[in-house]
Amino acid sequence: MRIVLADNVQISWDLVADLQMMLHYPFMRNALLAGTLVAIVAGLLGFFMVLRRQSFAGHSLANVGFAGATGAVLIGIAPVVGMFIAGALAAIGMHLLNLGARQRRQSDIAIGAIFTAALALGFIFLHLAINEYAGSVYNVLFGNVLGIDAAQVGMLVWASLAILAILATIGRPLLFASLDPDVAAARGVPVRALALLFLLLLAMAVAVAVQIVGVLLIFSLLVTPAAIAQELTVRPGVALGLACGLAVAFVWLGLAIGFFTPYPTSFFITSFAFGTYVLVRVMQWARLKLVRRARQQADGPQPAVGGAA
């Protein structure tokens, strides 16, 4: 992977010309395609992740991916493949530990133990392979969407299509199992198998998403758009669409600004995600305040129930 910085481009007020200039570069076309696919996959999986309260698990899978990527370089295979293998192993490990854990706290501890061990493993791999890999570590940690080549994009397309196809098939039972595992199990939904399959999908999505935003910033595509969507709507279908749309918007905005400035794209993607999240939370807080005040005013003329007693 090379670090590509698009210098010497000037933004003008003619947005169409700006867009044409951006799309003129093959690396930008690759980045847009890859970024869009990853955003769609991350937005959809993120919705279920937030619903299942597995955002910590997702974050940990990304960190495990770090060990996979460095290990892959050490033995000479593609980092993405290494990331997926490590992620899949970690997913199976988490699943087995979750089955044994009686409480969420216990399973969080188990996940934390796995991901710290994986980080340490990644560090030793890195130490062993330091000469060839030092530069790329930066990319694994923080992402480098502008450095994606056509072969990587091809792999990304297939991985994304596979994830989308599986998700479309298991969507409703997964929603049922995520919201209400007891009833879902009683109705014959294979809750445990779905839990493992979901973690495996997540490992796959994380392996491809890391190329865009990196291990450390992956939250901005997996969790933040889905969390914003669930703040804004209570309809699962709408929330899924909104999470996708937001993730895509963040990636596009990040890419555009990254193209015209000398700063890294993933910083802008993360900043837009975080900014929107804060904005939405503040808006919700204000709305709640207003609703309460309106209710108080409506109740005002009447004596409060039980207040005088």
Add this chain to the structure above:
Amino acid sequence: MMTGSEPAANGRRAANELPNNRLPDLKTVAAAADTAVIQVRDAAVIRGGQTIWRSVTLDVHPGEFVAILGPNGAGKSTLLKAILGLIPLGTGEINVLGHAARRGNPAIGYVPQRRHFDVDVRVRGRDIVRLGLDGGEWGFPLPFLNRPAEQDRASRIQEVIDMVGATAYADRPIGELSGGEQQRLLIAQALVTRPRILALDEPLDSLDLRNQQGVAAVIRQISRETGAAVLLVAHDVNPILSALDRVVYVAHGQIAVGTPEEVITTATLSRLYNTPVEVLRASDGHIVVVGQEEEEVSYHAHRAR
């Protein structure tokens, strides 16, 4: 349940199905008209080498309202789960609607023991109810391809929401609703498949008194309107006493079955608990059981043998 319509059914049967003038055996006719939706025969559940209960025989008939009572840890929920096919039997058999009990039977609506959706679960109550209808279906939903089916589903969902009285808050996020409101929506979810059996595990637990009465009234009304048999695990019999047809009392690995008047008596409960227990009836009909090990059982968490 023998009812007044029995002789008429008898006559019709004789005329339509038995043209050779052979008079049907009265017992067979009664059994055909009165097929139990649930038949438990000499069942036992053994877990971890310990018998939870054994020699359980029970018939539940359509439209019947049956409460499963007993102290903590006696295996009330286990009985319900065995009927749902979620727990294997050690011995005996359970038939549900003519087939061996199996997991995922859509003819049973199930509301498991008290679950509370966390405040931050931001999904509409209506969508929670909908999961009862299509939550088990694989594949991507494309509602615009089959509008009549989609409308039918929407109207079924609305019907059960109306039935449990949740219309006013069905479109609010479930996490923000009160315990009683959530419970009504979960009952609606169990009802949306139009089940012939409704299995409820402590649906009144952790509700305040007003909500207990409200939810109990909803369940009572459902059993009347839909003709579904209701099996309800309860800690306290009083909120549902007026609606009950029969009681299954589980204690110390044994059960007693009968009307509340038959089962919740000093003699029967003393025999079940194997220790003197006194049943008191208040002037308003409420029942108080004195001397049962309830507190002891819950504090020491020992299992009834």
